[in-house]
Amino acid sequence: xxxxAAHRNIWQELDDWAESFKxxxxxxxxxxxxxxxxxxxxxxxxxxxxxxNNGLADDPQxxxxxxxxxxxxxxEPSPIRLTRIDSLQAVNALPPTxxxxxxxxxxxxxxxxxxxxxxxxxxxxxxCFSRARxxxxxxxxxxxxxxxxxxxxxxxxxNQGEARLALAQAREDADLKRIAVFDTSVxxxxxxxxxxxxxxxxxxxxFPELARxxxxxxxxxxxxxxxxxxxxxRSKEA
Numbered sequence: 001x002x003x004x005a006a007h008r009n010i011w012q013e014l015d016d017w018a019e020s021f022k023x024x025x026x027x028x029x030x031x032x033x034x035x036x037x038x039x040x041x042x043x044x045x046x047x048x049x050x051x052x053n054n055g056l057a058d059d060p061q062x063x064x065x066x067x068x069x070x071x072x073x074x075x076e077p078s079p080i081r082l083t084r085i086d087s088l089q090a091v092n093a094l095p096p097t098x099x100x101x102x103x104x105x106x107x108x109x110x111x112x113x114x115x116x117x118x119x120x121x122x123x124x125x126x127x128c129f130s131r132a133r134x135x136x137x138x139x140x141x142x143x144x145x146x147x148x149x150x151x152x153x154x155x156x157x158x159n160q161g162e163a164r165l166a167l168a169q170a171r172e173d174a175d176l177k178r179i180a181v182f183d184t185s186v187x188x189x190x191x192x193x194x195x196x197x198x199x200x201x202x203x204x205x206x207f208p209e210l211a212r213x214x215x216x217x218x219x220x221x222x223x224x225x226x227x228x229x230x231x232x233x234r235s236k237e238a
Contacts, residue, residue: 010203011071018068024050026064028213032206033069034177036131043216050217056224070174078158080175085123089150090138092119121183123151127170130181136167 014033018026028046031038038046049064051057086099094116100109109117122134136149153170156162170176 010201011069014069014203014206015067022053023064024053026068027062028210029206030065030068030070032209032213033071033203035133036205037209038213043213046213047217047220051224065172067172067174070172071177080155080157080178082153082155082179083162084154085120085151086154087150087152088119090147091123091136091149091151092116093139093141094119121181123153123167124181125183127153127165127167127173127176128179128181129177130183130186132183132185134183134185 014029018029021029024046027049028038031042031046035042045060045062048057048060049062052059081104082102084099084101088094088096088098093114098116098119100120101107109120111117119136122136124130125132125134126136138147138149150167153165153167153176154162155165155176157175165173165176
């Protein structure tokens, strides 16, 4: 049973809006909510699902998330805070015993170059809300290892006890997306690069990004059609 409009938030509205979407549209909305601006490869994923949905390509094996926004449904969510990141695996050159403990107040992370600050920052940009999600890379000095990055992220939500989430689980955790992460790349985009002056309430910024994604799909479709026409012309000549 849906809540009345007076008790609904933007995430509930977006989830309901997406119920009638086709798989490629759901994927586009999901990526726009989680990443803000999609990369070319992420748009390529949406495009490949679009082609498959319309019988123009094989199944791209892209998983469509069950929860489109993955955001809390409560209008007044309980407070949440990070407490610790530990049990690292294949995160830069950080050893498995490395850990970062957060204070209930202010936590300052400092150290010389190579101390491991960026490794923890990459984890935070992947599990929290960030406009720049940086890839987590393994130790470049230990080639040949096929180990997937992992870590335990400990959080406390409301009056509940501490919960420990593995990296893959934390990436999909809706509550962690309420924690915003800013780094130099985000600051540069906001303070240095040219941006139009404007304000969009949280959640509404997905609409211009969806329009951009749809425009990119149209552009790729036109290229797709030109390639098919070129192949047909060459076949006639042969």
